[in-house]
Amino acid sequence: MTSPEGRGAAWTEERGTSDEGRLRPDCGPEARTTARLVVLVSGEGTNLQALIDACGDADYGARVVAVGADRDRINALARAERAGIPTFTVRLADYPAREDWDAALARACAVHAPDLIVLAGFMKLVGKPFLDSFGGRCVNTHPALLPSFPGAHAVREALAHGVKVTGCTVLMVDEGVDSGPILAQAPVPVAADDDEATLHERIKVAERALLVGTVGRMVREGWSVQGRKVRIGS
Numbered sequence: 540m541t542s543p544e545g546r547g548a549a550w551t552e553e554r555g556t557s558d559e560g561r562l563r564p565d566c567g568p569e570a571r572t573t574a575r576l577v578v579l580v581s582g583e584g585t586n587l588q589a590l591i592d593a594c595g596d597a598d599y600g601a602r603v604v605a606v607g608a609d610r611d612r613i614n615a616l617a618r619a620e621r622a623g624i625p626t627f628t629v630r631l632a633d634y635p636a637r638e639d640w641d642a643a644l645a646r647a648c649a650v651h652a653p654d655l656i657v658l659a660g661f662m663k664l665v666g667k668p669f670l671d672s673f674g675g676r677c678v679n680t681h682p683a684l685l686p687s688f689p690g691a692h693a694v695r696e697a698l699a700h701g702v703k704v705t706g707c708t709v710l711m712v713d714e715g716v717d718s719g720p721i722l723a724q725a726p727v728p729v730a731a732d733d734d735e736a737t738l739h740e741r742i743k744v745a746e747r748a749l750l751v752g753t754v755g756r757m758v759r760e761g762w763s764v765q766g767r768k769v770r771i772g773s
């Protein structure tokens with residue numbers, strides 16, 4: 540991330556397209572309109588669906604203006620298309636180097652002038668070119684209580700470790716693996732007969748509520764990041 544410190548805000552006006560979505564200070568509830576979300580996905584898209592559904596309520600404070608993916612033919616893209624939301628795909632294999640893919644992903648997002656980017660089951664790490672544009676206003680959701688079990692196999696590793704309680708985390712994205720400042724967490728008890736699939740499904744129920752709640756609070760109340768501490772609202 541270019542600068543780990545920063546402040547997001549609720550929005551004062553609908554913004555046109557620009558290379559970088561810039562946050563504007565809140566001038567009061569009467570001036571606020573709807574924050575623009577770009578959601579990045581790789582799979583089933585149930586977290587995306589929860590955000591789309593929440594955005595159906597005008598009081599939520601956000602709308603999904605585009606959905607991006609790193610692969611084609613996934614249910615998450617079909618969900619976006621069914622909701623009439625523009626989609627784009629930026630495949631790592633189409634670029635000579637990871638930085639080129641990362642920069643192309645940033646450009647594809649910037650076209651939609653997002654106020655906030657949400658990684659909702661996006662199974663790629665983003666790097667410096669992306670975070671130069673969107674650091675400080677990019678959040679991710681993870682199916683474990685970070686800093687325990689970062690990475691792509693969090694549920695499997697939590698089960699293998701024998702934890703009795705796991706959960707989910709919504710965090711700011713930085714250049715590490717699930718290492719950014721934590722916005723919110725929710726616990727999920729592990730049942731004695733859980734396997735990876737049953738536990739992940741239960742975590743995802745908590746995860747959808749946590750993601751929708753956290754993003755909603757961010758766009759309505761603003762947020763600030765000081766080192767590892769994130770504060771939503773003033």
Ligand code: GRF
Pocket residue numbers: 581582583584585586587615659660661680681682743746
């Ligand atoms: C979520 O548990 C997310 O944290 C993990 O993959 C799952 C994605 O679920 N990285 P979905 O695609 O939103 O249904």
